[in-house]
Amino acid sequence: MQLYSYFRSSASFRVRIALALKGLDYEYVPVHLLKDGGQQFAGGFRAMNPAALVPVLDDDGSVLTQSLAIIEYLDETRPQPPLLPQDAAGRARVRAIALAIACEIHPLNNLRVLGYLSKTLGITEAQRHAWYCHWVETGLAAVEAMLANDPHTGACCHGDAPTLADICLVPQIFNAQRFKARLDHVPTVMRIHEHCLTLPAFAKSVPALQPDAE
Secondary structure, eight states: OEEEEOTTOHHHHHHHHHHHHHTOOOEEEEOOSSGGGOGGGSHHHHHHOTTOOSOEEEETTEEEESHHHHHHHHHHHSOSSOSSOSSHHHHHHHHHHHHHHHTTTGGGGSHHHHHHHHHTSOOOHHHHHHHHHHHHHHHHHHHHHHHHTOTTBOSSSSBTSOOHHHHHHHHHHHHHHHTTOOOTTOHHHHHHHHHHTTSHHHHTTSGGGSTTOO
């Protein structure tokens, strides 16, 4: 099994957590998103993923893209421990939290969007930072409301065991902290984030501990 990853990529971070929770060994293949004009644009990598995005997981010849699809594939092929609840309503809730982060917050603030704002539209560094903070802070406020007002929230987003929702939440908070976004308005989110980082699978997957960390 090979994981094509970039240490700062939130999407790659998600898959690293899932692999660690499942106890799966893999070869880490770094794809630097800034060096050499972006190694994700190289022909060999684009043959695996035409979107030129990380992560890519090669599981014995099955080449998979999109972090949430990869994680659900891992959950279906290696069911223990489960990353989704057993009941349909619980699965829907966990997916809703995960998608609120992976689809509503992250795409507006990933590297290619921020690069387009600066290089093509010519906005200032201050304007770019304001853009980033606006979408992260308002998006996380919605996630906070989903968590704080629901009795299914436990030590983790859904109960006391980590799920797909926590796998998405922790990398997003790392990014928010890196860009110095406001986080004092999301106490439940931060409590869950801090709890998850006490779990070995999350702790070993952080960007600073990856082979390509700078």
